[in-house]
Amino acid sequence: KQIQKAEIVMSAVSQKQYPKDQLPEIAVAGRSNVGKSSFINSLLSRKGLARTSSKPGKTRTINFFLIDEKFYLVDVPGYGYAKVSKQERNKWGQMMDEYFTQRESLQLTVLLVDARHDPSELDIQMYEFLKHYGLPVLVVATKCDKIKPSKRPRHLKAVKEGLNLEPGDEVVLYSSEKLDGRNEVWKYVNDHL
Numbered sequence: 001k002q003i004q005k006a007e008i009v010m011s012a013v014s015q016k017q018y019p020k021d022q023l024p025e026i027a028v029a030g031r032s033n034v035g036k037s038s039f040i041n042s043l044l045s046r047k048g049l050a051r052t053s054s055k056p057g058k059t060r061t062i063n064f065f066l067i068d069e070k071f072y073l074v075d076v077p078g079y080g081y082a083k084v085s086k087q088e089r090n091k092w093g094q095m096m097d098e099y100f101t102q103r104e105s106l107q108l109t110v111l112l113v114d115a116r117h118d119p120s121e122l123d124i125q126m127y128e129f130l131k132h133y134g135l136p137v138l139v140v141a142t143k144c145d146k147i148k149p150s151k152r153p154r155h156l157k158a159v160k161e162g163l164n165l166e167p168g169d170e171v172v173l174y175s176s177e178k179l180d181g182r183n184e185v186w187k188y189v190n191d192h193l
């Protein structure tokens with residue numbers, strides 16, 4: 001997949017700041033530090049477009065990346081970062097609610113989980129939240145380069161079972177470093193645009 005143009009057009013903290021052109025959107029959600037921003041960069045083959053960090057809590061705003069003037073990839077702040085105040089957590093909750101429950105141009109949410117671990121309680125909650133609102137979800141189990149290939153099927157199964165995946169929903173094993181799963185994700189994304 002070749003992208004001609006990818007640019008950040010807005011870092012939003014509230015609805016008023018969202019793009020108004022009604023292009024379709026694909027959101028990327030998941031725990032803080034799971035690799036959302038890296039995922040976006042690897043999908044687009046753009047190092048450093050979305051800011052990444054080895055420390056959790058890097059992305060604090062809803063970032064809209066316009067892709068080939070055709071759709072948006074949306075990087076949202078991660079959940080589950082322990083070192084934030086209650087006030088900040090509430091702000092995050094409000095921001096997420098506003099986006100996921102009211103954004104009409106949202107076509108698909110890519111929910112990132114860590115392929116190495118069973119889904120956490122918060123991962124399960126996020127999946128159920130999205131499903132509750134009837135939103136299409138693709139689960140991407142990332143950092144799979146850190147698992148031996150022979151052990152990957154077992155981890156894939158654990159993610160599926162841990163999230164209690166609804167029929168029709170899929171999990172893709174992914175690596176932002178080695179690009180495993182990239183074609184599969186693009187296929188899924190294109191089907192939802």
Ligand code: GTP
Pocket residue numbers: 030031032033034035036037038039051052053054055056057058059060077078079142143144145146174175176177178
């Ligand atoms: P927040 O913005 O804080 O919510 O984090 P994030 O989910 O955007 O994570 P980010 O992309 O910043 O990545 C976090 C760390 O994980 C960085 O050190 C990345 O280099 C590393 N990382 C992300 N994806 C992968 C992957 O597929 N494989 C490996 N080995 N490391 C990864």
Ligand code: MG
Pocket residue numbers: 036037038051052058059075
């Ligand atoms: Mg980030």
